[in-house]
Amino acid sequence: MRRGLVRLAISLPPTLLGVLTIVFLITRLIPGDPARVILGELATPEALREMRHLLGLDQPVYIQYLKFLGDLLQGDLGTSLRTQASVLDEILRVFPYTLELSVAALIVSAILGVPIGIFSAIRRNTAGDFLSMAIALLGVSAPVFWVGILLILVFSLGLGWFPVIGAGSHDDLGKLLHHLALPAIALGTLNTGLMARLTRSTMLDVLGEEYVRTARSKGLSERVVIWRHALRNALIPIITLMGLNLGRLMGGAIVTETVFARAGLGRLLVDSIFARDYPQVQAVVAFFAVVFILVNSLVDLSYTYIDPRIETDA
Amino acid sequence: MKARMIRLILVAGLIVFGMPLAAGGASSVIKIGMISDIKSFDPAHLGDPNAELVGHSIYNYLVRFGPGSTEIEPDLATRWETSSDGKVITFHLRKGVNFHKGFGEFTAEDAKFSIERHLDPNVKSRFLGVVKEVEKVEAVGSHTLRIHFKAPNPSFLTNFLAFGSGWMLSKKAVEKFGSKYDFNPVGTGPFIYESYQRGTKVVVTKNQDYYKGPPKLSRVEFIPIPESAVSYAAVQSGDVDLIYTRSKTIYGRAKKNTDLKVMTAPALTVRQLYLNTNRGPMKDVRVRRAIAHAIDRKQLLVHVLGNTGIVGDSILNPNHFGYTNDIKQYPFDPARAKKLLSEAGFPNGFEMTFVYPLIPPDFELAPAIAGFLGKVGIKVKLEGVERVAFHTRVGQGGYDMLIIGLTRPPDPDNYLTVAFYSPNRPPGQNHSYYGNADKLIERARVELDRARRKEIYINIQKMAAEDMPTIPIYYPYSIAVMRKNVKGHVVGIFNFWDIYPMSLD
Numbered sequence: 142m143r144r145g146l147v148r149l150a151i152s153l154p155p156t157l158l159g160v161l162t163i164v165f166l167i168t169r170l171i172p173g174d175p176a177r178v179i180l181g182e183l184a185t186p187e188a189l190r191e192m193r194h195l196l197g198l199d200q201p202v203y204i205q206y207l208k209f210l211g212d213l214l215q216g217d218l219g220t221s222l223r224t225q226a227s228v229l230d231e232i233l234r235v236f237p238y239t240l241e242l243s244v245a246a247l248i249v250s251a252i253l254g255v256p257i258g259i260f261s262a263i264r265r266n267t268a269g270d271f272l273s274m275a276i277a278l279l280g281v282s283a284p285v286f287w288v289g290i291l292l293i294l295v296f297s298l299g300l301g302w303f304p305v306i307g308a309g310s311h312d313d314l315g316k317l318l319h320h321l322a323l324p325a326i327a328l329g330t331l332n333t334g335l336m337a338r339l340t341r342s343t344m345l346d347v348l349g350e351e352y353v354r355t356a357r358s359k360g361l362s363e364r365v366v367i368w369r370h371a372l373r374n375a376l377i378p379i380i381t382l383m384g385l386n387l388g389r390l391m392g393g394a395i396v397t398e399t400v401f402a403r404a405g406l407g408r409l410l411v412d413s414i415f416a417r418d419y420p421q422v423q424a425v426v427a428f429f430a431v432v433f434i435l436v437n438s439l440v441d442l443s444y445t446y447i448d449p450r451i452e453t454d455a
Numbered sequence: 456m457k458a459r460m461i462r463l464i465l466v467a468g469l470i471v472f473g474m475p476l477a478a479g480g481a482s483s484v485i486k487i488g489m490i491s492d493i494k495s496f497d498p499a500h501l502g503d504p505n506a507e508l509v510g511h512s513i514y515n516y517l518v519r520f521g522p523g524s525t526e527i528e529p530d531l532a533t534r535w536e537t538s539s540d541g542k543v544i545t546f547h548l549r550k551g552v553n554f555h556k557g558f559g560e561f562t563a564e565d566a567k568f569s570i571e572r573h574l575d576p577n578v579k580s581r582f583l584g585v586v587k588e589v590e591k592v593e594a595v596g597s598h599t600l601r602i603h604f605k606a607p608n609p610s611f612l613t614n615f616l617a618f619g620s621g622w623m624l625s626k627k628a629v630e631k632f633g634s635k636y637d638f639n640p641v642g643t644g645p646f647i648y649e650s651y652q653r654g655t656k657v658v659v660t661k662n663q664d665y666y667k668g669p670p671k672l673s674r675v676e677f678i679p680i681p682e683s684a685v686s687y688a689a690v691q692s693g694d695v696d697l698i699y700t701r702s703k704t705i706y707g708r709a710k711k712n713t714d715l716k717v718m719t720a721p722a723l724t725v726r727q728l729y730l731n732t733n734r735g736p737m738k739d740v741r742v743r744r745a746i747a748h749a750i751d752r753k754q755l756l757v758h759v760l761g762n763t764g765i766v767g768d769s770i771l772n773p774n775h776f777g778y779t780n781d782i783k784q785y786p787f788d789p790a791r792a793k794k795l796l797s798e799a800g801f802p803n804g805f806e807m808t809f810v811y812p813l814i815p816p817d818f819e820l821a822p823a824i825a826g827f828l829g830k831v832g833i834k835v836k837l838e839g840v841e842r843v844a845f846h847t848r849v850g851q852g853g854y855d856m857l858i859i860g861l862t863r864p865p866d867p868d869n870y871l872t873v874a875f876y877s878p879n880r881p882p883g884q885n886h887s888y889y890g891n892a893d894k895l896i897e898r899a900r901v902e903l904d905r906a907r908r909k910e911i912y913i914n915i916q917k918m919a920a921e922d923m924p925t926i927p928i929y930y931p932y933s934i935a936v937m938r939k940n941v942k943g944h945v946v947g948i949f950n951f952w953d954i955y956p957m958s959l960d
Contacts, residue, residue: 174847180579188579191579224638225635225637235653290685293688294688297694298688305688306685400685402680402682417843
């Protein structure tokens with residue numbers, strides 16, 4: 142585990158720098174003028190020139206990049222061009238909403254996807270197997286925004302069980318969960334399908350192993366064979382997927398947060414892109430990158446807990 | 456283990472399903488859906504209709520538009536006089552009006568400060584172009600304000616003071632909050648700003664001391680809902696009580712929904728095609744007239760726009776001072792269009808580039824218009840551009856036609872100056888490069904006699920109808936969809952509607 146942590150400490154800075162450099166360049170390549178966004182459509186050319194100068198956007202790109210690196214080394218990610226607030230403060234304000242949505246989506250997909258996959262593996266080549274995999278395929282294929290709007294139509298408007306919009310309040314757990322349910326299901330749909338398919342595949346591999354045949358021949362119940370022996374070994378790739386997908390779910394929360402009008406990192410990123418708020422866009426993408434790398438590393442490190450024989454090698 | 460699992464599932468289910476949805480609090484709390492989040496509550500940085508909507512409930516003006524009207528009425532100024540040369544306006548201010556949160560009484564010093572700060576280059580006001588006509592602002596005593604102009608400026612009241620740009624600020628509050636004032640507004644209005652959680656909601660609460668009497672609502676929450684289908688779902692479910700929209704889909708559905716009511720008002724928008732009179736075939740007025748005849752605007756309004764407005768028949772909006780449609784019109788007549796093209800030397804048509812922003816309804820209108828033009832032989836190359844990048848793209852030139860919806864105050868001076876005055880040719884907003892009406896625009900700007908001024912604006916419309924630098928497509932409605940228990944909602948002609956008189960049954 143120590144080697145894994147050292148490897149993480151070494152790889153994180155250059156990876157982050159690479160991501161930030163790419164985002165820095167891309168934001169300056171896309172058309173659109175932040176000065177015009179700030180000053181409005183009727184801004185005079187003089188006012189626009191002055192604003193660009195104030196924002197440092199009249200400098201050559203490489204000068205802007207060097208300044209950006211200099212600020213970064215001092216721990217300054219900059220201030221939002223729109224709000225003048227610290228970009229990090231903005232991120233930290235909304236990150237809890239995205240985190241809770243992503244974790245909830247992961248939990249939903251695990252609760253739904255793993256049992257579907259197990260059932261499908263056990264009932265291999267039966268109608269139950271085909272139906273399960275059809276459901277999984279639907280999960281993988283259905284766009285998140287479509288699922289979200291469908292859930293709203295049925296469960297909010299039709300049945301009136303859930304609110305349409307909002308994130309609730311962190312002071313009220315019940316309200317928070319109530320607002321979280323539909324967005325978590327919508328966001329978790331794709332992952333549910335992936336989990337079901339992967340679980341089926343790994344379970345089939347494991348169920349064919351000799352030790353499983355030995356366990357059955359010793360007279361153990363099928364439930365014990367599946368849950369205590371087979372699933373534990375099938376867990377490794379499933380955990381890998383869950384870990385990798387936590388980062389992906391956070392990025393995918395953009396659409397869900399927009400559909401359900403929830404605050405979050407995804408919406409912050411979209412609003413910042415539309416406003417050409419370069420510092421905010423850079424900061425959000427960097428944040429996603431850091432979270433992604435940390436989560437993946439944690440996944441690696443968790444293997445040694447699940448199977449102490451596994452070492453995370455360099 | 457099994458029993459424990461079942462208990463866990465039951466508890467989770469109870470939490471998720473059993474907890475009652477918190478109602479909006481007391482029934483005098485209203486929730487209003489906004490299309491997007493707020494950029495700033497500082498009038499100098501006013502950048503979106505949502506900020507105007509919220510600010511309209513927090514602030515007062517010196518003068519304001521009457522309910523559903525373009526006529527000016529008193530607000531924080533009880534009366535005003537204009538000097539005989541039109542260069543000085545004296546306002547007599549209302550006494551005993553207090554700013555929220557203990558920032559003291561509204562005085563002439565605050566009014567002076569509110570206007571002058573737009574001239575401060577450090578403030579970077581969006582309205583510098585309008586307010587630079589002001590030579591001096593004087594506070595005469597505590598409740599008299601005098602504004603001196605460089606030249607007569609009859610449109611200043613309607614085009615600056617009665618808009619968000621004219622919100623009256625507390626000098627003390629702006630000095631206290633400094634650069635953070637954008638999200639710490641202090642006004643004298645019927646509601647007091649309480650909080651703003653970006654992406655979640657803005658909350659304002661009742662001002663018990665409002666000079667017209669406290670509002671009936673105790674609290675208003677403005678909730679950003681970017682997705683229009685979801686905003687409609689939210690008002691259907693009661694998650695919000697009111698939304699504003701220009702969506703034809705929502706308009707059509709809401710009219711049939713018996714739980715909702717729909718109110719419309721003509722907005723001050725003119726959505727029109729700008730023809731680049733500086734380039735290629737568009738230089739020929741016969742080509743421009745041919746394009747006008749080739750497009751069936753009535754069909755566009757019914758089938759593409761879902762009847763969310765009225766057909767355009769002048770460069771001015773019907774709510775603009777001086778509007779007339781008693782000018783040359785261009786009914787749908789493809790045969791006439793082809794004849795004009797032939798006379799202009801294009802019997803087989805020609806190719807053109809049509810640039811449009813990727814926003815509703817333009818991304819539906821543009822292909823439909825291209826279809827009409829194709830039928831008379833004009834081959835259209837469509838170029839859709841993201842909204843934020845649109846003006847940058849247009850500034851690069853290389854277009855024959857654009858479509859833009861422009862919303863400006865009811866006095867036409869600002870609108871005509873922005874869209875038809877030659878000094879505002881690109882990179883300004885005069886996208887058709889028109890310049891024939893310059894002298895008339897300049898004359899109207901300083902004309903104090905209302906009847907003569909109206910006559911000038913009629914002549915400008917007649918001239919534009921002959922020259923066809925633009926083709927008005929339609930004047931969109933402003934549409935409000937609300938729950939049936941929402942009362943007192945006053946129709947307004949702008950993007951913001953008055954919340955003060957509202958209540959919930």
